[in-house]
Amino acid sequence: xxxxxxxxLLASGxxxxxxxxxxxxxxxxxxxxxxxxxxxxxxxxxxxVAVAAAAPERAGSFTLAAYDMALELVAHGLAGPxxxxxxxxxxxxxxxxxxxxxxxxxxxxxxxxxxxxAIHVSGVAGARPAQWHELMxxxxxxxxxxxxxxxxxQILAWRAxxxxxxxxxxxxxxxxxxxxxxxxxxxxCADWPQLRAQLQENPWRGNAQGxxxxxxxxxxxxxxxxxxxxxxxxxFIVLSGERQYLLVADACGAVLHGATPEEYAQASMxxxxxxxxxxxxxxxxxxxxxxxxxxxxxxxxxNGHTLAITSPYxxxxxxxxxx
Amino acid sequence: MPPFNLFQRLSQAPTKPKAAPAARQFDVAxxxxxxxxxxxxxxxxARPFDxxxxxxxxxxxxxxxxxxxxxIEYNDGPSQTYSVGDSRRTLNLPSAQSYSSFILLPLxxxxxxxxxxxxxxxxxxKTASALLMGVLAGSSVKEVKRAMQHGHPQMTVADLLGxxxxxxxxxxxxxxxxxxxxRAWLGMRVKIVDEYNRIPTRTQSALLTVMGDNYAEVxxxxxxxxxxxxxxxxxxxxxxxxxxxxxxxxxxxDVTVQALAFNPRFLNELLLRVEENLRPEELVxxxxxxxxxxxxxxxxxxxxxxxxxxxRRRLEFFASQFELFETAGGQFEYMTKxxxxxSGADRGAAQAADNGRDRLKDxxxxxxxxxxxxxxxxxxxxxKAMAYFRGNGEVELEDLRQVLPFVLHNKLQxxxxxxxxxxxxxxxxxxxxLGWLRCLFDLSNDEFNRLDLDRDDPVGLLSAEFDQGLxxxxxxxxxxxxxxxxxxxxxxxxxxxxxxxxxDDLLKLKYLHQRYTNYRSWLRTQ
Numbered sequence: 108x109x110x111x112x113x114x115x116l117l118a119s120g121x122x123x124x125x126x127x128x129x130x131x132x133x134x135x136x137x138x139x140x141x142x143x144x145x146x147x148x149x150x151x152x153x154x155x156v157a158v159a160a161a162a163p164e165r166a167g168s169f170t171l172a173a174y175d176m177a178l179e180l181v182a183h184g185l186a187g188p189x190x191x192x193x194x195x196x197x198x199x200x201x202x203x204x205x206x207x208x209x210x211x212x213x214x215x216x217x218x219x220x221x222x223x224x225a226i227h228v229s230g231v232a233g234a235r236p237a238q239w240h241e242l243m244x245x246x247x248x249x250x251x252x253x254x255x256x257x258x259x260x261q262i263l264a265w266r267a268x269x270x271x272x273x274x275x276x277x278x279x280x281x282x283x284x285x286x287x288x289x290x291x292x293x294x295x296c297a298d299w300p301q302l303r304a305q306l307q308e309n310p311w312r313g314n315a316q317g318x319x320x321x322x323x324x325x326x327x328x329x330x331x332x333x334x335x336x337x338x339x340x341x342x343f344i345v346l347s348g349e350r351q352y353l354l355v356a357d358a359c360g361a362v363l364h365g366a367t368p369e370e371y372a373q374a375s376m377x378x379x380x381x382x383x384x385x386x387x388x389x390x391x392x393x394x395x396x397x398x399x400x401x402x403x404x405x406x407x408x409x410n411g412h413t414l415a416i417t418s419p420y421x422x423x424x425x426x427x428x429x430x
Numbered sequence: 431m432p433p434f435n436l437f438q439r440l441s442q443a444p445t446k447p448k449a450a451p452a453a454r455q456f457d458v459a460x461x462x463x464x465x466x467x468x469x470x471x472x473x474x475x476a477r478p479f480d481x482x483x484x485x486x487x488x489x490x491x492x493x494x495x496x497x498x499x500x501x502i503e504y505n506d507g508p509s510q511t512y513s514v515g516d517s518r519r520t521l522n523l524p525s526a527q528s529y530s531s532f533i534l535l536p537l538x539x540x541x542x543x544x545x546x547x548x549x550x551x552x553x554x555x556k557t558a559s560a561l562l563m564g565v566l567a568g569s570s571v572k573e574v575k576r577a578m579q580h581g582h583p584q585m586t587v588a589d590l591l592g593x594x595x596x597x598x599x600x601x602x603x604x605x606x607x608x609x610x611x612x613r614a615w616l617g618m619r620v621k622i623v624d625e626y627n628r629i630p631t632r633t634q635s636a637l638l639t640v641m642g643d644n645y646a647e648v649x650x651x652x653x654x655x656x657x658x659x660x661x662x663x664x665x666x667x668x669x670x671x672x673x674x675x676x677x678x679x680x681x682x683x684d685v686t687v688q689a690l691a692f693n694p695r696f697l698n699e700l701l702l703r704v705e706e707n708l709r710p711e712e713l714v715x716x717x718x719x720x721x722x723x724x725x726x727x728x729x730x731x732x733x734x735x736x737x738x739x740x741x742r743r744r745l746e747f748f749a750s751q752f753e754l755f756e757t758a759g760g761q762f763e764y765m766t767k768x769x770x771x772x773s774g775a776d777r778g779a780a781q782a783a784d785n786g787r788d789r790l791k792d793x794x795x796x797x798x799x800x801x802x803x804x805x806x807x808x809x810x811x812x813x814k815a816m817a818y819f820r821g822n823g824e825v826e827l828e829d830l831r832q833v834l835p836f837v838l839h840n841k842l843q844x845x846x847x848x849x850x851x852x853x854x855x856x857x858x859x860x861x862x863x864l865g866w867l868r869c870l871f872d873l874s875n876d877e878f879n880r881l882d883l884d885r886d887d888p889v890g891l892l893s894a895e896f897d898q899g900l901x902x903x904x905x906x907x908x909x910x911x912x913x914x915x916x917x918x919x920x921x922x923x924x925x926x927x928x929x930x931x932x933x934d935d936l937l938k939l940k941y942l943h944q945r946y947t948n949y950r951s952w953l954r955t956q
Contacts, residue, residue, distance in 0.1 A: 133706055176466055183465055216468050223464025261458045275458025341454045353454065364454070 109148055113155040116170045124174060135182035142187035143178065150186060150199035151177050154218075157204035162211035172214040176222065185226060194229040194236045195222060202240055205247035206256065213253050220253075224260050231269050232329075233320075233362055239267035242293075249287055258283050262291040268360030271341075277306050310357035310412050311428035317413075320354065320361040321345075323422040329363055330422045337374030338410035344374040345424070356413060356426050378409050379429065389416070391429065398425075445484040479728045480821050483541060486566060486718040487819075490533050494562055494710035495555055496699050499690050500528035501864075502832045504820075517858070527820075535687045535836050536563055536661065538815040540620065540720075541728045544808065545641060545660035545682055547626075547840070550689025552665060557624055558711070559689075560661035564620040565714045567659075568721060574622070574711075577615035581628035583672050587636040590629075591616065591646045591653075610651045616640065619658045619722060626662040626679075628672040634679050641682045684808040686839035688864070728818075735814040736824040740884060745809070745830060747883060748874040750934035751793040752842065753800030763937070767799050778847075787927045789849050793873055794930045796850045796866075798843040805841045812837055827875075835867035842867065888918055889935045896942050900949050908950045915943045 109117075117124055132138050151173055159166040180186035186195050198221055203210065209217045229236040242263040250256045258279040265276035280288040285299040294302055305312050322328025330347040337344050342355040344366050351366040381392040386402040388395055391414065398405065400418045408415045409429060416425040462468065491497055503509075506526035514521050532555070539546035540563045548556035557578075564574030579590060592612040602608045615621060623629075629637060640646050641660060646653040662683065664675075702708070720728070758770035770777055777798075789795040812833040817825040844851070844859075844866060851860050859866035878884075892915060919939050922932060 179465060185465065215466075219464075219466035219468045220462045222466050223462045223468075226464050227461050257462065261461050264458075264461050269461075271454075271456040272458045272461065275456060279458055355456075 109152045110156050112159045112166065113147075113152045113170070116155065116167055120167070120171065123171070127175060127178065131178040131182055138178070138182040139187075139189070142189050143181045146177055146181050146187040146196070146199075147174075149188075150196055153200050153204050154207075154210065157207035158211045158214075161207035165211040165214075169211055169214040173218055176215075176218060180222065185222075192226075192229045194240075195225045197240065198222070198225040202244055202247075205244055206250065209250070209253060209256060216253050217256060220257060220260060224264065228264055228267060228269065231362060233360055234264075234268040235360070236267065239263050242266060246287075246290055249290055255283060255287060259287065259291050262288075266291075266293065266359050268362070270357045270360045270362045271355040271364070273306075273310060273357055273359070277303060309428075309430045311430060312358055314358035315428060317425065317427040318356065318361060319423050319425050320356060320363075321423045328422055333419045333422050334417055334424055335406065336408040336415045336417050336424060337371060337376055338408045338415070339370070339374045340410065343408060343410065343413070343415050343424075344371045346371050347422075354415075354424065361426065375410070376408065378407055382407060382409060382414060382429070389414075389427075391427070396427070445481065445488055479724060479731065480818055482718060482720070482724075483537065483728065483819055484821075486720075487529070487533060487537055489715060489718055490537070490562060491530055493713070495533055495559055496692070496696050497530040497532045497555075497690065498693060498696060499530045499532065500524060501531050501690070502529040502534060504528050504828060504832075530690075531836060532559065532687055532690055534819070535685050535812075535833075536560070538812060538819060538833075539563075539661070539685060540566060540659045541725065541819075542732055542811050542815050543619075543657045543659045543725065543729060544684040544811065545662070547683040547686045548661065548663045548689060549665070549686060554689035554692070556663040556689050557622075560620075560622045560624075560663065561711050562714070563659060563661060564618070564622060565711050566718065566720055567618075567620045567725070568719050569618065569620070571709075571711050573618075574620070577618050578622040578624055579615060581623060581625040581672075583628060583630060585629050585633050587633050587648070590633055590636055591640070591648050594649055605650050608649055608651070610648050610653070612646065612648075612653045616646055616653055616655050619656060619725070621658045621660050623660070623662045625664060627664045627675050631673050631676060634673070634676050638676065638679045638682065641679065680840055681802070681804065683840060685812060685833075685836045687836060732811070732814050732818045735817050735822070737810065737814065738824055741813075741825050741827050741830060743883065743887070743890065744827060744875055744878055745806075746934075747878045747931055748871055749801045749806060751874060751930040752797045754794055754928065754930040754933040756787075756928055762940075765933070767797075771799070787929065790853075792929055793870060793877075796845055796848045796870065798845045799841075801838070801842060805837065809834060809837045831868065831871055834871050835864040838867050839863055842870075889938055892918070892942055893938065896945065900945075903949065905950055905953045908946050908953065912943060912946050912950070915939050915946070919943075 128140070128143070132140070151170075154173060155166060155170050158169045177186065180195065181190075184191050186199070188196075190196060203218060203221050206217055206221070224239075225236070228234050228239050243260065246259055246263070250259055261272060261279045262276040265272040280291060280299075280303070283291065286295070288299055289295050289297055289302065292302060292306070311317070321330050321334060324331045329352070330345075331350075332348045334345045334347040336346075336354070339353070342353055345352040345354050345363070351368055351371045353364040353366040353370070355362050355364065381390075383390040384405060384407055387398045387400060387405065389398055389407075398416065400416075401420055404419050406417045408417075412428065412430050414427045414429050416427065503522055503524040504526040505524050509525040510523040512521040512523075513519070536546050536548075536559055538544075548559060550556055561571070561574055561578075564577075565571060569577075590613065592610050594608045594610055598608040623637065626634075626637070636646070640655060644655045644657065646655065703710075753766045753768070755767040755770050756765050758767065758773075758775075759765035787795075809830070813825045813830045816829040816833050817823075820829070822829075844863070846860060850856055856866075856869075859869060892911070895911070919936060922935065922939075926932065
C-alpha cells in the first residue's frame with residue numbers, strides 16, 4: 108500500500124496522471140504498467156513522503172514532475188523491478204529522500220541529476236556505485252543548494268572510482284565552501300588550498316600501493332590477450348588483440364576508454380631515469396619491489412605519475428605510483 | 431525540454447564519432463547527462479554547424495521520413511558482401527556510416543541553396559520531404575504549405591509571380607506607376623514547386639528566370655529573390671508530363687533524387703503515425719532549425735572545403751571522356767557532341783563514320799552528350815557539401831563518387847545503342863541510371879590508375895609550371911617551354927587513336943602554347 112499522502116495526491120490529480128500514463132504507453136509500447144506501479148510504490152512513494160514532510164505545499168508539483176520521470180525511466184527499463192540495473196531504484200528509495208528540501212524547491216534538476224548520475228555511475232565498469240551512494244548519504248545534510256549538490260556529486264563520483272573525473276572534481280570543488288569541499292574529499296580537518304594542490308599534483312595521493320587492473324575476457328575482464336602498454340599524458344594507451352584503449356587510473360579507481368591505433372602509435376615508450384628493471388626486481392629510485400612475474404619479457408611503461416607493469420604471462424596491468 | 435520528447439529527441443552528438451585527439455578532455459558534467467532532461471538543456475552549447483546538420487539528418491531518418499535505405503555507402507575497411515539471386519546482384523553491408531540519398535541529398539541542397547528534383551511515383555514522400563526542408567529553414571508548416579507552388583496546366587505567369595494591382599492598372603500614367611502584388615513565396619529561402627512538369631511552357635519560362643537568375647519580372651518591375659534552396663517534384667525524370675519540360679529548366683536542376691520504395695517491414699511505424707495522428711513536420715525540434723545566417727555560414731564553410739589535387743585530377747579525367755565526337759567537326763575545337771547536336775545532323779551516320787576506336791573501352795561512347803560547366807560546378811559543390819557533412823576538411827574520392835550519380839542523373843544521357851549496354855552483365859544499367867553513372871566513374875578511375883596518371887602527367891606539370899605565372903619569364907625560357915609543348919604534342923599524337931582525355935589534353939596544350947606565344951610577342955615589343 109502506498110502512503111496516504113501519495114494516495115491523496117494521486118486521487119486529486121487522477122485525470123492528469125492517467126492521461127500522462129496513457130500518453131507514455133503510446134510512446135513506449137513496451138511500457139509495463141505493473142512495473143510502473145511497483146516503482147511508484149517502492150521508488151516514488153518514499154520520495155513523496157519525504158518531500159511532503161519537508162514542504163507540504165510543494166508536494167503536488169513535485170509528485171507531478173517525479174511521476175513523469177518515473178514513466179520515462181521505467182519505459183527505458185532503467186527503473187522498476189525489472190530494471191537492467193537496480194541501483195537507480197535504490198537511489199530513489201534511499202538516497203533521494205535525504206535531499207527532500209532540495210527536491211521540493213527544484214524537483215526536476217535535483218531528481219534528474221541524481222537519476223542520471225546513478226545511471227552513469229552504475230554504468231562505468233570499475234566504478235563503485237554503493238560507495239557513491241554511501242558517501243552521498245553521509246554528506247546530504249551539509250548540501251544546501253542545487254549547485255552544491257551538483258559539485259558534491261561529481262567529487263564523490265570520482266572518489267567512487269570514476270578516475271577520469273579527477274581534474275573535473277577538483278575544479279568543481281572550487282565552487283564549494285571550503286568546509287564542504289573538504290568533507291566531500293573525506294578530509295574535514297585538512298587545509299583546502301593545500302589539499303587541492305596535493306590532489307592536483309599527485310593522482311595517487313592516499314594510495315601508495317597502486318592498483319592492479321584488467322583480466323582475461325573469458326573471465327569477465329577486458330583483455331583478450333595480455334595487454335601491451337604505452338604512456339600518454341592522460342594515462343596509458345593499451346593494446347590488446349586488435350583493440351586499443353585509454354586507461355585512466357589513480358588513487359580512486361581505474362577506467363578504460365576507447366582509443367585509436369594512431370594514439371597507440373604516438374604514445375611514449377620512454378621510462379623515467381629512476382626506473383630500472385633487473386630480472387624480476389623493479390627499482391624505482393632507491394626502492395625495490397620484487398615482482399611476482401617470471402623474469403624476462405616484463406614490460407614497463409610510464410607517464411608523469413604512474414608506472415605500468417605488464418607481462419605476456421598475465422592479462423592484468425600493475426599500476427604503481429611514481430610520485 | 432519536457433521529459434517526454436520521443437519525436438523531438440535528437441541524436442546525441444557526436445553523430446559521426448571520429449578518432450579522438452591525443453589530449454583527452456573529460457568533462458565531469460557528463461555525470462549528469464542522461465535520459466532525464468534537466469531543464470537547462472535549452473541552452474545547448476554551441477555546436478559546429480556540420481554537427482547540427484548531421485543531427486538534422488538523423489532526426490529526419492529516425493523520426494520523420496521512413497527511409498531505411500543506405501544507398502550512399504561508405505566503408506572503413508573491408509565490408510561484407512553477398513551475391514543474391516539469379517542475376518548475382520551484390521548486397522553490401524557497409525562498414526562505415528552510410529546514408530539514405532532520399533534524405534541526405536535534399537539536406538545538402540538545403541545547406542548549399544541549390545536545386546533538387548524529387549522523382550518517384552505518387553505517394554512516396556516527395557512533397558513531404560520538401561516540406562520538411564522548408565520547416566528546417568524556420569518557416570511554419572502552414573507557411574510552407576501555402577507558399578508551395580503546385581504545377582497545373584492552367585498555371586499562368588501571374589499565378590506564379592504575382593499580379594499588378596488593378597487600381598494602378600486603371601490609373602497609371604506609366605508602367606512605373608503600376609505596383610505589383612508579388613507572390614509571397616518569391617521571398618522564401620526554401621522554394622517548393624510541386625509537379626513542375628505540369629506547368630505550361632510559357633509559365634515554365636517565367637519559372638526559369640526565377641530559378642536561373644533569381645529574379646522575377648512582371649511589367650518591367652523586378653523582384654530580386656533571395657538565395658534559396660529549391661525543391662521540385664515530378665512523377666518521372668524524363669522531362670515529360672502534361673507539358674514537356676524545357677531543356678533549360680531541366681538543366682537548372684542540380685541534383686535528382688529518387689523516392690525509394692517503401693519497405694513494408696516498417697509498416698508498424700506507419701501504423702503508429704496513423705494511430706497517433708502524428709505529423710513529423712509539426713514536431714521538428716527547435717534545435718535543428720537553421721537561421722538564415724547559419725545557412726549562410728554553412729555555405730561559406732562548404733566552399734572552404736578543399737578538393738585535393740589528386741581528387742580533382744580524377745574528376746578532370748572522368749569529365750574529359752564524354753564530349754569528343756571526332757567525326758562531328760572539321761576544326762579541332764568543334765569535334766564535340768554538342769556540335770553534332772546543334773547541327774541536327776544524323777547522329778547514327780556520324781557514328782558510323784567513326785574511325786574504329788574501341789567503342790567498348792571508350793567511355794564516351796556510352797553517352798549522348800558531355801558534361802557542362804554548370805554540372806561540373808554542381809558536382810564540386812555537392813562533393814564539398816558531402817565532405818563537410820561527414821565532418822572532413824577536404825573532399826575524398828569516395829565523396830565525389832557518391833554524389834556524382836545524383837548530380838549527373840539528368841545531365842549525362844546514356845546512349846542505349848552503345849555496345850556497353852548490349853553486354854548481358856550491363857543490361858540493368860539501361861534502367862538503373864544511378865548504378866550506371868557510378869559504374870562509369872569506377873571505370874574511369876580504373877583507366878586513370880592503369881595509365882598511372884597520378885604520377886605520369888606531363889600536361890599537368892606544364893600546367894603547374896604555367897600557373898606559377900609569367901612575371902620575369904625570359905624569352906629564352908618562353909621558347910624552351912613552347913618547344914616542350916610542341917614536343918609533347920608530337921609524342922601524344924603519334925599514331926594514337928583520339929580519345930576524350932587526349933583530346934582535352936591537346937586542347938590544354940594548345941591553350942598553353944597560345945599563352946606563351948602571346949607573351950613572347952609582348953616581350954618582343956618591350
